[in-house]
Amino acid sequence: MGNPAADNFFKLNRKDRWLFILAGVSLGVAAPILSYFGNPPNTGICISCFLENIAGALRLHENFRMQYARPEIIGLVLGSFFGAVRSGGFRATGGSSPLLKFFTGIFLIIGCAVFIGCPVKMLIKLSAGDFTALAGVAGIMAGVWLGLKFLEGGFRLGQPVAMPSANGLLVPGSMLALLLLVLFGAPFISGSVKGSAALHAPIWMSLVAGLAIGGLAQKTGFCITGGFSRLFLWGPKEVKGCPKSTGLLLAIGAFIISAFIANLLTGQFHPGIHGQPSSNEDYFWNAMGMVIVGFGSVLIRGCPLRQLILSGQGDTDAGAAVLGMIVGGALVNNWGIAGTPDGTPFGGKVAIIVGLIFFLSVGVAYRQRGMGIAPEYQAGLD
């Protein structure tokens, strides 16, 4: 993004500033509205929950309360795809440790499932008055900080290289196929009749919200962990001096404020700790869940939402992460790893520790000692 009309707001020009704010507001307004019109409470948009739903719809798991091909996810990928094609940003790339990103995708969903929500939902919960989400905020900050230590210590996945364009169409094409299967009522696509997956806004509304958010997130590079990570890079200097850092934090701020207002206006703001939707009182494990989400997201250059967006604009490595997240969505349900209103199950605690061991091992194994932040991260620390 250029800087032709820079004014006194750090180094972010006016047009870009509004674009970032619009991206945050679109997410902040859409999520409470989708909840108001049928999505589960505080779950207007949740990448991890929705990917678990999609895994269930594809019958990769048997939790009959978690089966629904969420149009929001389809919309996010397709919105990113159309946005990238329109702006000329669609580029099929790959070769930057795709298999590692696949496994990282699995652990990202494990972390999210223990916390009961992805980073987007964490902020939605907070804006709806669920103060238990603060444990997640602390956790994700710690995870991001940990990830950045490895990035600064020479962690690198390898430069992505250009690939034939058809490769970049695989994930958007799959999402389009899934949409068609849902619209035509394919008998092998499951849909819950009770439980949280039975709660959903009208398909068109979910799809439109997903398309709009996907397009704007693609344009701005919106990423929750990416925004948080910038706070740790060079502190206020980074936030002030780098337009993208300013923009990302502006978008996150706009997201939280607009979600708070939308929750307030739709009667979904219930401040407190006890009895909140999608929560439990295992604060330590909730925080640990977000530690691995923050850690893993920094290592693979983006939170679960960002991985979806990247996969839509042709990044096949992010596509591998998305497939990993779908597999993770199946595993957390089949293995009983996900957090429940009762607390974090034993399997979830073990999975979190295994996830941390995995990321620490990856951090050590993929380092080039004596080197700084890799060029692919410097190009845009998503």
Next chain:
Amino acid sequence: MRGSFFNFKFNPDGLDKAALAGIVALCASIVVLTVFFRGGTTTGAAPASGFRGGAVRQAIPEEAGARIRQIENILNGGGNPVKAEALAKDALAKYPYEAEFYMLMGDVYMRLQKPVSAVAQYRQAVELNPDFTDKTSHSFEGGKIRVALREARRKLAALGGNPQNEGLKKAKSDIYYLLRRLAGSCG
């Protein structure tokens, strides 16, 4: 490839050493967790394959069904709740995994004006059958449970007491659990 693997040189710096120490500590913590803290929280694990979409309802034995109707008749007809309590306790001893009896026991305690005990029974019922707090299910009993929760909170507030008291902690835990269940979850 073989040669390059064995020629692998590893000169750990501070970050490597910290990470390796972390890995060792985490491995040890898995052992500690497995040995000392296994169990506890119920999992969100899927039920056995074949039980899908609420189309199949678990069969209640005929005798249990008759007992349920008998207790309901006593409660609905203004009968003696103490007698209903005895019948429900007897049925629970025989069918400890039948959620409906815990629900009835909760109803009995509500009739006996023991909302805290009722909430404990409702929790047992919900743990066995989450449909009781699932508003998309025909078995949804949210209205009844909310009344019990309100009464129980009022009673606990009136009683006061030591916050460290185990009974009080358990009662609050039951209340918060049911509130979270009623609030909904994406899991």
